[in-house]
Amino acid sequence: MTTTDRLRLGVALEGAGWHPAAWREESSRPTELFTPNYWADLVRRADAAGIDFATIEDSFAVQSGSPFGADDRTDEVRGRLDALLIASRVAPVTRRIGLIPTVTTTHTEPFHISTGIATLDYTSLGRAGWQPKVSPRADEARHFGRRDIPEFTDREDPRLWEIAAELFAEAEDVVEAVRRLWDSWEDDAEIRDVATDRFLDADKLHTVDFERRSFRVRGPSITPRPPQGQPVIAALAHAEIPYRFAAASADVVFVTPQDIAGATAILDEVRRAERDVARTGEPLRVFADLVVFLDADEPASDRLERLDALGRPLSSDARIFAGSAAQLADEIAALGELGYAGVRLRPGVATDDLPRIADDLVPELRRRDLLAGDGGSLRGVLGLPTSVPNRYAPALAG
Amino acid sequence: MSTRARKQIILAAYVGGVNEHTAWEHPDAGSQIAFDTFRQVAQTAERGRFDYFFLAEGLALRERAGRVFEHDIAGRPDTLAVLASLAAVTDHIGLIGTLSSTFNEPYELARQLASLDHLSGGRAGWNVVTSWDAFTGQNFRRGGFLTREERYTRAEEFVRTVQELWDSWAEDAIVADKQSGRFLADDTVGRFSHAGAQFDIEGRFTVPRSPQGRPVLVQAGISPQGRDFAAANSDLIFSPFSRQPEAQEFYADVKSRARSFGRNPDDLKIIPGAGFVLGDSRADAEEKARHILEQQLSDKAVQVQFEQLWNRDLSAYDIDGPLPSIDPDPEAPPIIQGKAFIYQDRFETVRRWRALAEEKGLSIRGVAAEVSARADFIGTPEQVADALDAFIQNDGADGVVLGGHVTPGGIDEFVDKVVPLLQERGSLRTEYTGSTLRENLGLPVPERRGALAATV
Ligand SMILES: Cc1cc2nc3c(=O)[nH]c(=O)nc-3n(C[C@H](O)[C@H](O)[C@H](O)COP(=O)(O)O)c2cc1C
Numbered sequence: 001m002t003t004t005d006r007l008r009l010g011v012a013l014e015g016a017g018w019h020p021a022a023w024r025e026e027s028s029r030p031t032e033l034f035t036p037n038y039w040a041d042l043v044r045r046a047d048a049a050g051i052d053f054a055t056i057e058d059s060f061a062v063q064s065g066s067p068f069g070a071d072d073r074t075d076e077v078r079g080r081l082d083a084l085l086i087a088s089r090v091a092p093v094t095r096r097i098g099l100i101p102t103v104t105t106t107h108t109e110p111f112h113i114s115t116g117i118a119t120l121d122y123t124s125l126g127r128a129g130w131q132p133k134v135s136p137r138a139d140e141a142r143h144f145g146r147r148d149i150p151e152f153t154d155r156e157d158p159r160l161w162e163i164a165a166e167l168f169a170e171a172e173d174v175v176e177a178v179r180r181l182w183d184s185w186e187d188d189a190e191i192r193d194v195a196t197d198r199f200l201d202a203d204k205l206h207t208v209d210f211e212r213r214s215f216r217v218r219g220p221s222i223t224p225r226p227p228q229g230q231p232v233i234a235a236l237a238h239a240e241i242p243y244r245f246a247a248a249s250a251d252v253v254f255v256t257p258q259d260i261a262g263a264t265a266i267l268d269e270v271r272r273a274e275r276d277v278a279r280t281g282e283p284l285r286v287f288a289d290l291v292v293f294l295d296a297d298e299p300a301s302d303r304l305e306r307l308d309a310l311g312r313p314l315s316s317d318a319r320i321f322a323g324s325a326a327q328l329a330d331e332i333a334a335l336g337e338l339g340y341a342g343v344r345l346r347p348g349v350a351t352d353d354l355p356r357i358a359d360d361l362v363p364e365l366r367r368r369d370l371l372a373g374d375g376g377s378l379r380g381v382l383g384l385p386t387s388v389p390n391r392y393a394p395a396l397a398g
Numbered sequence: 399m400s401t402r403a404r405k406q407i408i409l410a411a412y413v414g415g416v417n418e419h420t421a422w423e424h425p426d427a428g429s430q431i432a433f434d435t436f437r438q439v440a441q442t443a444e445r446g447r448f449d450y451f452f453l454a455e456g457l458a459l460r461e462r463a464g465r466v467f468e469h470d471i472a473g474r475p476d477t478l479a480v481l482a483s484l485a486a487v488t489d490h491i492g493l494i495g496t497l498s499s500t501f502n503e504p505y506e507l508a509r510q511l512a513s514l515d516h517l518s519g520g521r522a523g524w525n526v527v528t529s530w531d532a533f534t535g536q537n538f539r540r541g542g543f544l545t546r547e548e549r550y551t552r553a554e555e556f557v558r559t560v561q562e563l564w565d566s567w568a569e570d571a572i573v574a575d576k577q578s579g580r581f582l583a584d585d586t587v588g589r590f591s592h593a594g595a596q597f598d599i600e601g602r603f604t605v606p607r608s609p610q611g612r613p614v615l616v617q618a619g620i621s622p623q624g625r626d627f628a629a630a631n632s633d634l635i636f637s638p639f640s641r642q643p644e645a646q647e648f649y650a651d652v653k654s655r656a657r658s659f660g661r662n663p664d665d666l667k668i669i670p671g672a673g674f675v676l677g678d679s680r681a682d683a684e685e686k687a688r689h690i691l692e693q694q695l696s697d698k699a700v701q702v703q704f705e706q707l708w709n710r711d712l713s714a715y716d717i718d719g720p721l722p723s724i725d726p727d728p729e730a731p732p733i734i735q736g737k738a739f740i741y742q743d744r745f746e747t748v749r750r751w752r753a754l755a756e757e758k759g760l761s762i763r764g765v766a767a768e769v770s771a772r773a774d775f776i777g778t779p780e781q782v783a784d785a786l787d788a789f790i791q792n793d794g795a796d797g798v799v800l801g802g803h804v805t806p807g808g809i810d811e812f813v814d815k816v817v818p819l820l821q822e823r824g825s826l827r828t829e830y831t832g833s834t835l836r837e838n839l840g841l842p843v844p845e846r847r848g849a850l851a852a853t854v
Contacts, residue, residue: 023581030572059604060506060509074581076581079587080605091486109539115476118475119476140601142601194423198469199471199472218537222458222459223473
């Protein structure tokens with residue numbers, strides 16, 4: 001295998017873990033979920049193990065057992081902190097790991113997203129990414145009171161896909177506006193020319209004058225182009241519309257195959273979406289999401305069963321893996337053979353499974369020489385080009 | 399005054415963002431964007447036992463007649479993201495950011511500020527500004543812009559709504575009992591409902607009550623409306639008055655407004671922005687100050703300052719000549735865009751500037767030097783400590799927000815040389831007294847308004 005064939009490993013951080021009862025495990029720190037040390041400890045652990053990136057989930061709605069609105073459960077974690085701010089808080093205390101917070105494209109201003117992620121790129125010295133996410137829930141929309149999103153009760157309701165299509169189209173516009181704002185300063189716009197009393201060269205700043213369906217942004221940004229030029233954009237996708245969104249807008253896509261056949265089919269669908277949207281440049285880096293429970297003193301499957309019995313059993317869009325680090329390494333290797341760039345692991349219990357990933361899985365993958373090495377910036381770590389042309393800069397003559 | 403205890407001076411450090419006060423030409427001037435710059439200033443201020451680190455906001459690059467300013471520093475990081483990163487490299491200092499009530503939504507901002515309060519262990523603050531200009535509005539899809547009249551109406555309701563959201567979780571809402579399996583105290587935690595002229599929103603807030611309950615609220619704005627808004631709502635006012643007697647007048651005015659709103663005036667602190675220049679002797683300091691001022695008052699900077707007030711193209715005027723005799727043109731489209739307009743009354747200010755020029759025989763540049771000299775405290779460290787202490791003890795203010803002329807190292811001198819002198823005279827603490835920003839500022843924790851959940 002060449003370095004570029006090797007795999008990248010990410011973790012997806014969500015509260016106490018992805019199992020609704022994760023907070024009840026002995027290791028869990030439920031009263032600390034809203035403290036900086038909890039997050040710093042988790043991300044530092046992943047960083048020290050050489051995990052390539054951590055995503056941080058977010059939503060403007062309280063967590064719920066229902067996909068359509070808040071529930072009235074009191075036996076699961078409810079409440080969360082802003083993901084971009086968590087990522088910003090851990091940036092100075094980590095070294096190499098990429099930091100990819102979720103920020104919604106439905107309610108947050110593109111201008112704020114652009115400066116927020118650019119700033120994370122500055123404070124992390126080039127390790128920032130962004131997971132754009134649409135917010136289809138009616139209760140979330142009512143927190144803003146600016147747009148009406150209908151209340152759904154049935155996943156098969158055709159209106160749901162109509163709304164989703166609208167929100168993904170808007171998401172595409174939001175990402176485009178953000179990307180343009182990142183480019184709105186040429187890299188050498190700051191000239192500090194004392195002789196002519198010019199801090200800037202105004203010719204190297206650009207309005208983006210972006211105007212589409214639901215909004216317009218003028219620009220230029222107030223924040224100069226971030227260190228990576230274009231921080232990494234990573235989208236979660238399960239179906240055709242989001243595949244196309246990822247193909248049009250993202251560098252990385254997280255998908256959710258259940259088995260090898262499904263993994264092959266999804267990869268084909270992603271490549272088709274790339275052709276449909278006439279994607280140019282780098283192909284999407286496709287990562288498979290897996291919820292993981294790793295063996296420890298107690299076999300992982302027993303643990304999962306025990307947690308499921310505590311309240312609401314875990315159900316997930318992604319495959320739920322429970323087993324040994326060696327078995328998981330086999331699955332990851334198989335995904336790599338198919339053409340996956342790597343996996344994003346969702347620890348079932350953050351305080352148990354993240355340490356197992358760090359201490360058992362990563363060494364196992366290293367032993368098999370499956371992991372890529374260092375790469376500097378997050379783009380470098382993911383094998384993306386680290387020099388990104390600025391769309392507004394005049395092409396170099398000659 | 400003699401019966402009153404010595405006031406403790408409140409100190410804040412400011413990274414001079416995008417303005418002519420920061421001498422980017424100076425050989426020691428560093429990046430305005432690199433995180434190390436912010437880290438260095440915040441850590442130095444913390445070493446000096448400063449109360450808070452402060453960031454201003456501008457949501458559009460400044461322009462003159464449609465072209466981005468070239469002469470000033472421009473470019474700044476996102477306020478909330480940089481403050482959250484600073485929380486990782488400091489332990490005590492407050493982190494206050496300026497955030498517009500016009501170009502944000504209450505739910506999102508309440509969530510970000512409460513998150514920052516959690517992530518900093520209770521050190522967050524919000525300087526509410528009421529930007530209204532259509533120019534800045536062009537960068538935002540929602541909200542557009544507001545008329546001057548509407549902006550405090552929105553700000554009032556915005557702040558009230560944010561406070562309702564902060565109050566939506568009780569201190570003991572999280573039980574997290576692993577044995578019984580109860581995480582939340584009840585199923586209505588975080589529920590809110592607000593129906594007003596500006597915002598009609600309801601649902602559940604996602605952030606548990608933060609260490610300060612309510613992050614510190616700051617206001618910057620000087621109109622009568624702005625003063626009432628501050629007197630009714632704020633913990634601090636960031637004012638532009640760093641010199642007597644205007645400072646004392648402003649101080650007395652807003653403290654009495656606070657009293658008329660039924661508040662203890664001591665719970666509203668007045669903190670103007672101020673500059674300082676230190677030297678080995680007064681003459682040495684004044685020489686340095688003169689040099690800094692010359693750098694700040696470049697031809698372009700002066701022209702822009704006058705053009706903003708006159709709202710006219712003044713490029714034909716000699717900066718070293720007399721003031722324009724024509725009147726301002728407030729009705730024309732703004733020639734200077736994106737720069738906060740901090741003059742109370744355009745025509746009155748012009749009249750004052752002309753009178754000043756007449757009285758002292760000043761050119762345009764000379765007037766600019768008189769009115770924009772930010773170095774309010776100039777002299778040896780002893781002289782600066784004396785003057786600052788006297789300013790505070792005589793109720794010019796309760797503290798100052800200090801910006802060095804050189805970023806990031808400009809504040810070091812103050813911390814090394816002036817802070818110990820203030821501490822010696824008992825006007826500045828030697829150790830942080832509390833763990834939250836509110837505690838360090840001596841501000842009360844507002845009571846949480848009765849859980850809405852109980853009434854719905
Ligand atoms: C000392 C001071 C600092 C200010 N800082 C900012 C700022 O950082 N960002 C901003 O958008 N507006 C800022 N403003 C502008 C105010 O938010 C407000 O728009 C302006 O003062 C007009 O309000 P007023 O009529 O009440 O004075 C500042 C104003 C003052 C007086």
